[in-house]
Amino acid sequence: MDAFEVYDADSSACLRFQSLVPRGLTGYDGCQFIARFSCNPVSAVVRVYDVRSDKLCDLFFEMSENCRGWTGANDRESMEGHLRL
Numbered sequence: 001m002d003a004f005e006v007y008d009a010d011s012s013a014c015l016r017f018q019s020l021v022p023r024g025l026t027g028y029d030g031c032q033f034i035a036r037f038s039c040n041p042v043s044a045v046v047r048v049y050d051v052r053s054d055k056l057c058d059l060f061f062e063m064s065e066n067c068r069g070w071t072g073a074n075d076r077e078s079m080e081g082h083l084r085l
Helices: 054-065
Strands: 002-007 014-019 031-039 042-050
Touching: none
Parallel strands: none
Antiparallel strands: 002 014, 014 031, 031 042
16 A cells, blocks of 8 residues: 655654555546544544545645745645545
């Protein structure tokens, strides 16, 4: 399984995306992945289905390009609202 983790520099918080996402998804090809948040003593897990998972990828790309911040909201939500960042 492929995994991608984002850590908080100031705490033990971690957001982990885990799945075997097929390469070459186009248009409205759907996929499932698991999003897991943990920060002692709390953890939460949700299975997410989305037809446009590239929107989440775009969010992380934009965050890396604008690591000093940006103006306004920059959020993404899965198709059925299971995950919102």
